Amino acid sequence: MAMPPARRPQGRPAPAPGLLRRIDAFARFAFPGFSTAFLMVLAAAPVSLPSPVFAVALPCVAFWSVFRPAAMTPPIVLLLGLLLDLLTLAPLGVSVLVLLAVHALALRLRRFLARQSFLMVWLAFCLAGLGAAALFWGLQALLSLRLPPFAPALHAAMLAAGFYPAIALVLTRVHEAMLQAENAP
Amino acid sequence: MIRLSIPLRQALARLSLPLMIAAAFGVMLLGKADALLAERLRSHLSDALSPIYAALAEPMAAIRSAAEEVRGLATLREENAQLREENERLRHWHATALALETENELLRRQLNFLPEAAPAFVTARVVADGGGTYARAVLLATGPQHAIRKGQVALDERGFVGRVTEVGSRSARVLLATDMNSRIPVTLEQSRARAVMAGSNGARPRLAHWPEGVIPVEGERVVTSAEAGAFPAGLPVGVVRLSPQGVPEVELFARLDRLDAVRLFDYGLRGILPPESVARPEPRQGRR
Numbered sequence: 001m002a003m004p005p006a007r008r009p010q011g012r013p014a015p016a017p018g019l020l021r022r023i024d025a026f027a028r029f030a031f032p033g034f035s036t037a038f039l040m041v042l043a044a045a046p047v048s049l050p051s052p053v054f055a056v057a058l059p060c061v062a063f064w065s066v067f068r069p070a071a072m073t074p075p076i077v078l079l080l081g082l083l084l085d086l087l088t089l090a091p092l093g094v095s096v097l098v099l100l101a102v103h104a105l106a107l108r109l110r111r112f113l114a115r116q117s118f119l120m121v122w123l124a125f126c127l128a129g130l131g132a133a134a135l136f137w138g139l140q141a142l143l144s145l146r147l148p149p150f151a152p153a154l155h156a157a158m159l160a161a162g163f164y165p166a167i168a169l170v171l172t173r174v175h176e177a178m179l180q181a182e183n184a185p
Numbered sequence: 186m187i188r189l190s191i192p193l194r195q196a197l198a199r200l201s202l203p204l205m206i207a208a209a210f211g212v213m214l215l216g217k218a219d220a221l222l223a224e225r226l227r228s229h230l231s232d233a234l235s236p237i238y239a240a241l242a243e244p245m246a247a248i249r250s251a252a253e254e255v256r257g258l259a260t261l262r263e264e265n266a267q268l269r270e271e272n273e274r275l276r277h278w279h280a281t282a283l284a285l286e287t288e289n290e291l292l293r294r295q296l297n298f299l300p301e302a303a304p305a306f307v308t309a310r311v312v313a314d315g316g317g318t319y320a321r322a323v324l325l326a327t328g329p330q331h332a333i334r335k336g337q338v339a340l341d342e343r344g345f346v347g348r349v350t351e352v353g354s355r356s357a358r359v360l361l362a363t364d365m366n367s368r369i370p371v372t373l374e375q376s377r378a379r380a381v382m383a384g385s386n387g388a389r390p391r392l393a394h395w396p397e398g399v400i401p402v403e404g405e406r407v408v409t410s411a412e413a414g415a416f417p418a419g420l421p422v423g424v425v426r427l428s429p430q431g432v433p434e435v436e437l438f439a440r441l442d443r444l445d446a447v448r449l450f451d452y453g454l455r456g457i458l459p460p461e462s463v464a465r466p467e468p469r470q471g472r473r
Contacts (some may be wrong), residue, residue: 002365045241074205086230092223096209
């Protein structure tokens with residue numbers, strides 16, 4: 001599952017990467033980052049609801065970090081974090097660190113998580129989301145030198161936990177489709 | 186993609202996470218050092234994203250209006266029943282009103298009652314409050330050729346406001362009912378008792394000089410009285426409220442603290458103030 005996309009099964013000479021093939025590979029590589037950014041922008045649309053940008057970004061980053069780390073590399077996470085910082089009104093750099101922490105945690109646990117059932121992954125994500133919200137809150141307090149209310153961070157964590165199944169359902173489909181495309185001769 | 190040897194690529198991958206975390210701290214420091222940087226970046230980003238949101242706004246509005254529609258449909262039934270009931274009640278009142286109107290007509294014909302002419306009025310915009318001799322007065326902007334006279338009655342959309350005390354060539358001053366100098370002859374609507382409403386510069390003018398044996402009741406409607414020929418009878422003024430000390434006051438219908446425009450009615454009454462007989466404002470507005 002964690003195979004880099006370029007590697008092919010043994011015993012068959014790899015075909016020369018044509019233009020179409022390369023575009024295909026690049027699309028697969030770029031999809032997680034771009035789709036996450038797009039979702040975040042959509043979530044930041046000015047509607048009368050509380051902004052769910054953080055709650056959308058967290059499941060996407062966690063999912064791709066666990067199941068396709070080759071396409072969710074640290075630089076991409078950094079860029080997504082910057083986007084998140086700019087879309088929300090958080091102090092610059094806070095979301096970057098939070099997303100990187102989630103990414104690092106997911107990388108560390110991915111061998112374990114990839115074998116678990118969906119429910120276990122969700123549970124782990126809930127815990128990670130809570131930790132991320134706490135980290136977010138702590139960094140915010142540190143940077144502004146006063147205690148912001150904890151409730152919004154908690155709400156964001158709960159919202160992220162609630163969004164995760166829906167997002168994971170769609171992303172799992174996409175991920176499976178990608179795997180099929182990669183393993184096709 | 187750049188082709189790299191596998192060990193190098195692995196080393197890069199292993200190194201990139203610490204590097205990025207360091208970069209995150211760097212960004213944090215940068216944001217702390219240059220507080221305007223984030224604002225500038227945010228404004229650039231929203232400039233870039235505004236076309237997307239503009240494109241999204243249309244379907245969003247459609248979805249929202251559809252949701253509203255559904256909610257409206259859900260409440261439609263209840264609303265319908267409510268309206269039906271209200272309609273029934275209004276029909277009843279309508280019938281009553283018609284009956285009373287015909288009865289009134291009949292009685293008038295029998296009494297040879299002279300009907301009052303419909304009053305002419307002009308509407309003028311309030312341009313300033315305060316100023317002048319009075320503590321509670323407003324200045325109206327009027328056109329250069331207006332027919333406003335001293336002693337005309339000013340009403341807003343809810344009720345009595347005051348009287349015109351000074352008329353200039355392009356402006357007029359209205360003494361509000363709350364001013365210390367204002368004395369308005371009023372009638373308590375239920376007991377039909379006459380009284381005088383005296384301003385106190387506060388929000389609620391006081392009632393004074395009601396006849397013996399009548400006590401102003403909380404919530405009683407107060408209307409103008411035709412006594413002294415200064416006002417027509419029956420203009421809505423306010424309701425009686427008892428102050429904490431038990432003094433009857435009048436809560437005015439008119440919202441004197443947010444007057445935008447007032448209507449000046451010409452009832453053709455020339456009581457108390459002979460028009461333009463004095464150059465400076467009269468110290469007393471009503472008769473005690």
